[in-house]
Amino acid sequence: xxxxxxxxxxxxxxxxxxxxxxxxxxxxxxxxxxxxxxxxxxxxxxxxxxxxxxxxxxxxxxxxxxxxxxxxxxxxxxxxxxxxxxxxxxxxxxxxxxxxxxxxxxxxxxxxxxxxxxxxxxxxxxxxxxxxxxxxxxxxxxxxxxxxxxxxxxxxxxxxxxxxxxxxxxxxxxxxxxxxxxxxxxxxxxxxxxxxxxxxxxxxxxxxxxxxxxxxxxxxxxxxxxxxxxxxxxxxxxxxxxxxxxxxxxxxxxxxxxxxxxxxxxxxxxxxxxxxxxxxxxxxxxxxxxxxxxxxxxxxxxxxxxxxxxxxxxxxxxxxxxxxxxxxxxxxxxxxxxxxxxxxxxxxxxxxxxxxxxxxxxxxx
Amino acid sequence: xxxxxxxxxxxxxxxxxxxxxxxxxxxxxxxxxxxxxxxxxxxxxxxxxxxxxxxxxxxxxxxxxxxxxxxxxxxxxxxxxxxxxxxxxxxxxxxxxxxxx
Amino acid sequence: xxxxxxxxxxxxxxxxxxxxxxxxxxxxxxxxxxxxxxxxxxxxxxxxxxxxxxxxxxxxxxxxxxxxxxxxxxxxxxxxxxxxxxxxxxxxxxxxxxxxxxxxxxxxxxxxxxxxxxxxxxxxxxxxxxxxxxxxxxxxxxxxxxxxxxxxxxxxxxxxxxxxxxxxxxxxxx
Numbered sequence: 343x344x345x346x347x348x349x350x351x352x353x354x355x356x357x358x359x360x361x362x363x364x365x366x367x368x369x370x371x372x373x374x375x376x377x378x379x380x381x382x383x384x385x386x387x388x389x390x391x392x393x394x395x396x397x398x399x400x401x402x403x404x405x406x407x408x409x410x411x412x413x414x415x416x417x418x419x420x421x422x423x424x425x426x427x428x429x430x431x432x433x434x435x436x437x438x439x440x441x442x443x444x445x446x447x448x449x450x451x452x453x454x455x456x457x458x459x460x461x462x463x464x465x466x467x468x469x470x471x472x473x474x475x476x477x478x479x480x481x482x483x484x485x486x487x488x489x490x491x492x493x494x495x496x497x498x499x500x501x502x503x504x505x506x507x508x509x510x511x512x513x514x515x516x517x518x519x520x521x522x523x524x525x526x527x528x529x530x531x532x533x534x535x536x537x538x539x540x541x542x543x544x545x546x547x548x549x550x551x552x553x554x555x556x557x558x559x560x561x562x563x564x565x566x567x568x569x570x571x572x573x574x575x576x577x578x579x580x581x582x583x584x585x586x587x588x589x590x591x592x593x594x595x596x597x598x599x600x601x602x603x604x605x606x607x608x609x610x611x612x613x614x615x616x617x618x619x620x621x622x623x624x625x626x627x628x629x630x631x632x633x634x635x636x637x638x639x640x641x642x643x644x645x646x647x648x649x650x651x652x653x654x655x656x657x658x659x660x661x662x663x664x665x666x667x668x669x670x671x672x673x674x675x676x677x678x679x680x681x682x683x684x685x686x687x688x689x690x691x692x693x694x695x696x697x698x699x700x701x702x703x704x705x706x707x
Numbered sequence: 708x709x710x711x712x713x714x715x716x717x718x719x720x721x722x723x724x725x726x727x728x729x730x731x732x733x734x735x736x737x738x739x740x741x742x743x744x745x746x747x748x749x750x751x752x753x754x755x756x757x758x759x760x761x762x763x764x765x766x767x768x769x770x771x772x773x774x775x776x777x778x779x780x781x782x783x784x785x786x787x788x789x790x791x792x793x794x795x796x797x798x799x800x801x802x803x804x805x806x807x808x
Numbered sequence: 809x810x811x812x813x814x815x816x817x818x819x820x821x822x823x824x825x826x827x828x829x830x831x832x833x834x835x836x837x838x839x840x841x842x843x844x845x846x847x848x849x850x851x852x853x854x855x856x857x858x859x860x861x862x863x864x865x866x867x868x869x870x871x872x873x874x875x876x877x878x879x880x881x882x883x884x885x886x887x888x889x890x891x892x893x894x895x896x897x898x899x900x901x902x903x904x905x906x907x908x909x910x911x912x913x914x915x916x917x918x919x920x921x922x923x924x925x926x927x928x929x930x931x932x933x934x935x936x937x938x939x940x941x942x943x944x945x946x947x948x949x950x951x952x953x954x955x956x957x958x959x960x961x962x963x964x965x966x967x968x969x970x971x972x973x974x975x976x977x978x979x980x981x982x
Contacts, residue, residue, distance in 0.1 A: 452873030453872055502942060710858075719915045721824065721825070724829060724832050740841070757860065770860070778874055781878055783970060785881075785882040
């Protein structure tokens with residue numbers, strides 16, 4: 343319940359911040375000022391925009407399939423938001439304790455495709471339907487490398503439960519139920535158990551170095567999943583106006599935009615939980631400097647919650663910042679280049695990573 | 708009614724609706740949907756029997772394999788429907804009555 | 809008696825049945841596909857409440873995220889998007905309904921005559937719901953069910969190649 347309320351509030355707050363940040367960063371990259379009029383340096387610009395969207399009329403085009411058109415934004419948003427249920431916030435706040443956590447998250451996000459198809463078909467507009475086709479083709483193809491990249495982590499940790507995966511990467515590793523020994527770079531013969539040092543050394547990408555490439559694959563596919571540049575073909579504004587949400591207006595448009603930014607946040611959270619140490623601190627214990635213990639709080643108390651949420655959100659926000667930065671740096675791919683990248687490079691690479699992780703775990707760990 | 712019996716009832720109703728869809732609808736894709744409903748009805752039965760005993764994991768395994776087979780079946784059926792549509796310009800099963808295409 | 813779990817089971821059952829009926833009744837084929845979506849989600853909920861967590865999530869991923877998308881793509885590709893709503897016609901309505909009802913009666917009769925009915929009735933409420941842990945599923949797949957598992961992988965490959973071959977364009981020489 344706590345995590346539900348937290349994510350609902352955080353998502354709205356994040357939406358406001360992220361849209362403002364996106365505008366300011368794009369302005370910085372393109373050597374402009376960005377929004378400057380409303381509030382100090384345009385800080386209130388997003389609020390003004392939301393206010394404008396809420397007041398607008400809901401326009402149904404004459405030939406639209408009204409039930410599909412009306413319900414599609416809800417499905418897109420619900421599919422995205424339901425996945426937040428399994429994300430752990432700290433050592434105490436576990437979210438929904440399902441044993442199939444990460445599998446559930448990937449499955450429920452894939453429902454988003456159906457919402458997009460409904461929106462595209464319901465609009466009865468050629469740009470919308472082309473955008474929906476492209477979006478679905480892209481999400482379905484990139485789900486495969488995404489799932490395979492996640493599979494590497496699951497093989498390494500031996501569980502699907504996100505809280506369990508988080509535990510293994512923190513200095514509280516002794517309360518994890520399995521696989522509690524983690525060695526530096528996954529090399530057992532060095533004999534350095536990084537669990538008690540904690541910090542960055544016990545993150546999955548350092549416990550199992552091949553996962554660094556796995557993380558890169560996950561990050562690239564997460565860009566495609568959230569339909570962002572360089573994979574923003576579904577809503578390529580120079581060709582398709584706005585893709586599947588061309589015909590939407592007012593509050594429904596706001597919901598679709600919030601869902602798009604929500605998918606960015608969700609994939610960032612998942613990347614952090616799976617690869618970058620979840621809610622654990624990045625600072626290791628160095629000799630007498632117990633940095634990891636000082637910045638983790640004590641389990642069961644409010645200090646652990648605050649530190650956990652702080653680190654988790656900080657890492658996720660850094661990834662979101664990277665996504666925005668990439669969007670305004672790279673040009674858009676063509677459809678064939680997109681499919682080439684997904685099927686001919688990312689999928690085989692992810693398979694090889696799984697193979698290497700398996701061998702590494704058998705031979706060295 | 709116990710939980711298992713409720714599952715049986717849902718399964719029977721779904722199966723009958725699936726049969727009716729297959730018999731009544733003209734469109735090839737609707738018939739495919741009816742078949743999916745019947746497969747799901749069978750799956751619910753397996754799950755219902757596996758529900759109350761820890762040893763009965765076979766039911767779950769059978770359902771898992773059945774889901775995979777359903778996916779494969781849907782892929783082939785849709786490929787055939789696409790092919791038929793390209794040839795006859797319709798997916799209405801009543802109009803696809805010619806032998807020797 | 810009416811705890812939250814029971815209410816959830818009944819509501820999922822009702823959702824499943826009503827949406828399946830909607831698929832049967834509606835004449836709009838794309839609406840039927842989305843009725844099927846609700847039906848599949850309801851079935852996934854039933855699986856979760858039966859302790860088959862992994863199966864429920866698989867149902868979500870494969871049926872709702874895979875098969876249904878395929879079906880909707882099929883609908884969109886086989887119907888000209890000329891602005892008209894797509895109707896799915898009916899034929900043989902009365903015999904079809906009669907056949908469905910006959911099968912319903914047959915199955916309920918079989919169940920009420922069955923030998924396991926009384927044992928299920930008498931013990932059902934006393935036995936706690938047993939979940940099947942994900943680990944045991946994984947172990948079973950890799951030990952006792954290894955042969956079917958490998959076979960299904962081969963079948964999937966055959967299906968992939970076969971459906972590509974069937975659906976490719978005729979004048980496509982590659």
